[in-house]
Amino acid sequence: MSDTGIGARVKRKEDHRFITGKGQYTDDINLKDQTYAYFVRSPYAHATIKSIKIPKWKPEDGVVGVFTGDHVAEDKIGGLICGWMIHSKDGSPMKAGPHPILAQGKVRYVGDHVAVVVAESKEQAKAAAARINVSYGELPHVVDAAKAAKSAAQIHDVAPNNTVFEWSLGDKTATDAAFSRAHHVTKLDIVNNRLIPNAMEPRAAIGSWDAGNDHYTLYTTSQNPHVARLVISAFHGLAPEHKLRVIAPDVGGGFGSKIFIYAEEVVCVWASKRIGGRPIKWTAERTESFLADAHGRDHVTHAELAMDAQGRILGLKCHTIAGMGAYLSTFASCVPTYLYATLLSGQYAIPAIYAEVDAVYTNTAPVDAYRGAGRPEATYVVERIVETAAREMKIDPAEFRRRNFVKSFPHQTPVIMTYDAGDYDASLEKALEIADYRGFAQRKAAAAKKGKLRGIGFANYIEACGIAPSAAVGSLGAGVGLWESAEVRVNPVGTVEILTGSHSHGQGHETTFAQLVSDRLGVDINTVSIVHGDTDKVQFGMGTYGSRSGAVGMTAIAKALDKVEAKAKKVAAHVMEAAEGDIEFKNGTFSVKGTDKKMAFGEVALAAYVAHKFPTSEIEPGLKESAFHDPTNFTFPAGCHICEVEIDRDTGVTEIVNWTAVDDFGTVINPMIVEGQVHGGITQGVGQALTEGCVYDPDSGQLITGSYMDYCMPRASDVPSFKLDFTETKCPSNPLGMKGCGEAGAIAAPAAVMNAVTDALGVRDLPMPASPHTVWKALHATKMAAE
Amino acid sequence: MDNFNYHRPSKPADAAKAMKKAKDGKFMSGGMTLLPTMKQGLASPTDIIDLGGLKNSGVTAAAAKVVVKAGTVHADVASDKGVKKAIPALAKLASGIGDPHVRNRGTIGGSIANNDPAADYPAAVVGLGATVQTSARKIPGDKFFTGMFETALKSDEIVSAVEFPVPKRAAYVKFPNPASRYAMVGVMVAELKDGSVRVAVTGAGPKVFRVPEMEKALQAKFSADAIAGIQVKAKGLNSDIHASPEYRAHLVNVLARRAVAAAK
């Protein structure tokens, strides 16, 4: 391993720029003659729009234009789409209601986009928006997913009972048969609380139309600019792809919420033509982020687990109601289906599984993928019910898991997935040792002496990453292929530019991707630059989500590097007058086998461009190659997280006192960056478990947790110093052996925390977030029952 | 935020004059509460009278009392050596308000004039038996906070200082709201030099209140056990997604006991 190659703890190249305030985020960009947009949003959860009265503006109002759904209809701009078709059990397609970029006749959640004001300044746009008088006719609403199907609210005409689909996966008959043989059945009702993503950088967009070329440019906070261009072109019908450039510059965090194509960005780029081509900038206020970013999770689940007398799992049944919000966001439908139910086997050899998912509309912000997307929900179901079953059967929870682990690979689960590689015993055993599981009883007794309740909880999670084999997802309803593309441009002086369809918004690609190049070409990491996020520069790409940038994005780069190496060898052979088969490439040097002839990588690059010493009829000049990579399988990162908590009986405050995580991510490119991803992921999962929760008022439909006064993000003081370690089984489906690490922490953490909290309290379940109030109520109820 | 006229008087009399003339004027100290409410459109005063020009900040700590001028920011109270020695409970309270930005802008005058039910300082003013000095008079702490976001101040009256008698011992224990970090419940317990005991609770109710039963019990015996069985009534306490009235009532007892144990 070189000190900048694969496996090296290289400091992040991009951080100097970010921490010195030199990043270029969308809001940092200002175009000539730029105007500003402000959106008029619905104050009601569900209402008809009776009229929109626009005052007569004076010059000092600075208003450039006001646009509503009528203008959108006039220009035939298509609505927002959901790109994954799900069919119900009865074969009917999902019921996707219309989602215009500005409301047409009706609003369906507080924050729904009704009109846009474009003005000379942000302040003027906001002031003018306040003077637009929209008259609404209130309709019945529902915010609770569990109540949506039976509510008086009828949110979309196409969806009776507010039901989007009633879907199932697995074999019902086989599962029922397994349950009929059961020695013990564990039942659990659990809720996966709705979350608000809270990227540090709010969403923003600048749209502009160039009259001279009839060409549009959109700067936007996107995790996948090419997909944004594709959708805005093909579905909104704004312009063909070659007339639309989408740029996602530095993006300050996404966690999934910036995968989607949102109304505001489409409005900015569309309306720019309406105002004659002046650019229009919109930057979300934090309040708008709370109201109108796609939220995450929102599942209500009943699960049952059947065991034989030895505690071996015979079958799993589960029924989930998934809240979709008021509209289907870009990838909303695949999250509670193919990203969720396919992981319900966890790390266990479960012979029969049957899952039903009812997706429902509610009068709330749309729900879509959020760090983990479906997999945290699956892990929560599996790991909570496995823990509960172990407790009920009085089997040590570690032993219960051990008895049920998948032990041989490949392993076909009853819910589509074929696990390719893993060693679940190895991660469990290593974690038990690091966490000193044997010493727990002693620590619990010591805590009791201080008046604290101590509990321990496991999460043996698995996830499917490296999203995804195109043909496989296509057969399941995806509207796109999920390959990745890359281009390697070697400059005449031997420096390298990597153009990638992956998008970095915090992951550190500028460093890890450069490490791969440094490793492969033996060049200095500082001679490598990573270009991404611009549809005019990068040929195509599917973006970054689903922990795919390593396993899929870097594999595309590796393939292009193979081609570069092959061509460089040809050039080197000619220059050194040797047979191509005799050329060896190592540590950045081409040499002729058995001689002392050699050329540095840079010399070969120069020779390729100068093209004096090889027949250009046989070998084209230059050194630039591209590749597309479509994976053959998902990757399956897995691991064991162990959380220990202490609860203050008097106040109900939960303190996480120990955290052990042993993850198997396959090959690790940069342990420091991977550890950072795990730290962040766990902290986000701790947020879900202990502090975060999106609350809408059932009576008014208003978002109660609409600011940091009420929405509680986890803080540094809420998490302990993590003890991290790794086990490694290489991923067989990509040459680098990588599995992905971006979501693991957020997937594992909620179950680990809640297993520990329920263990400490001696209760079956507790709703997340287990806030001090919630914990105190449980303690109080136990106390009352005892008295 | 709407436009407004900005004034920065250097004498209290001019500030009062500007306020009288304004259609809907507002005094501003640190602006940590006023500006956010204006940005949200919850307040849109015609005139802002910035009290910063009065240069009325600083602390004097003597053996009998600590006087904090109205314009003193929380960070200065928290770090003042004299306060730390005379009334450590007051320094600790100030050190736990908001975050470093808020503590370096927000002032004691603004905090008590605003009288947020979840603010910390009201517990100190009432719990330590302080007196509020205004541009017109002296108001006993017990009479200053009249209701939720309401005080005894007249519209053109300016807080100029708060005088805290130095107690025999005192402690403030706060249970922060998990999200906002304001006081979900905060309890100041003080044994004054005359032997009387005060227990003042903020965050739990619509405004700061005292708990006479606890005060009586503690006067008889200043120990946590003495109040173990004394619960305030849940009825009338604040209710929100973070805490029910019952939970707040329970926390009052827990925090009061912890404050008694920590008092110094």
Ligand SMILES: Cc1cc2nc3c(=O)[nH]c(=O)nc-3n(C[C@H](O)[C@H](O)[C@H](O)COP(=O)(O)OP(=O)(O)OC[C@H]3O[C@@H](n4cnc5c(N)ncnc54)[C@H](O)[C@@H]3O)c2cc1C
């Ligand atoms: C993020 C955040 C967190 C916070 N956390 C806490 C917390 O944990 N605990 C807590 O107690 N507070 C908290 N606060 C409030 C903070 O302490 C404010 O500083 C305080 O409430 C107001 O002080 P100010 O000087 O900024 O007043 P301003 O905002 O300037 O004024 C507030 C009100 O008081 C009036 N006023 C100001 N000065 C005077 C005066 N001298 N005479 C008469 N009227 C006056 C103004 O007209 C206005 O109505 C927080 C604030 C923020 C923004």
